[in-house]
Amino acid sequence: MLKAELRKKYMQKRKALSSDEAFLLSEKILDHFLDYFKPEKGQKVHVFIPIEKFKEINTGIFIDAFLQNNIRVFVPKVVADDLISVEINKDTAFETSGWGISEPISNEDSGELHFDYVITPLLYSDAEGNRIGYGKGFYDAFFQSISGASKKIGVNYFSPDEKIDDVWENDIPLDYLVTPTEVLSFFKGEE
Incomplete structure (x- = not known):
């Protein structure tokens, strides 16, 4: 299917979820993330809000779990036309952007280019990681600017059943x- 068709289809599937369903599914995704990757104290995680x-x-709930375990947390913020990484902690002040996203008030880019994990927003991913x-x-653009060793991890309510053409x-x-x-791992030879 084409991206435009898949974008529309999965936006509708997402809208059909109740708030309770979305929260329970998010908890299951967090549990799978923690069980599989086992993030450790001092590691750096870039995670969208x-x-x-x-x-x-x-x-x-990811951010809360990371901060409770002394894992460093960075969140994206769009400044002008660039995505920067702002390091946050439990005392960080936030405001709501024009997109309706809660963002740190600070516009200070951390300058960090190596993250252990980059938890990435998406509407859909196919079975090849697209x-x-x-x-x-x-x-x-953000992926091109950071270390290639940073693990790019998508999170989604839905399995990758359709190919992006x-x-x-x-x-x-x-x-x-x-x-x-x-x-799912998209590395050859890894489960």
């Missing part, structure tokens, strides 16, 4: 996908 009106995965976002290209040259695939039922 969800757009609630789009029923994105509730990463607030992802569909909202079409702005922020994460493809119009993958573009500049699209950067995920390394892993975490769903409520499984963790």
Whole structure:
């Protein structure tokens, strides 16, 4: 299927979830993430803050778990046309952006280029790690700017049942996908 068709289809599937269903599925995704990757104290995780009106995965529970375990947390913030990484802690002050996203008030880019994990928003990922976002290209540009050793991990309510037919040259695939039922690796020879 084409990205535009898949984007529309999975946005509708997401909207059909109740708030309770979305929260329970988010908890299962977090559990799979923690069980599979076993993040440790001092590691660095870049994690998006969800757009609630789009029923994105509730990463607030991820952030709470990371901060409780002394894992360093970085969140994205769009400043001008660039995605920067702001390090946060339990005392960070937030405001709501024009997109309806809770963002740190600070515009100070951490300058960090190596993350252990980059938890990536998406509407859909296929079984090869190709992802569909909202079409702005922020994460493809971000992936190009960070260390190639950073694990790019998509999180989604839905399994990758359909192939994306119009993958573009500049699209950067995920390394892993975490769903409520499984963790998929897109590295050859790895489960």
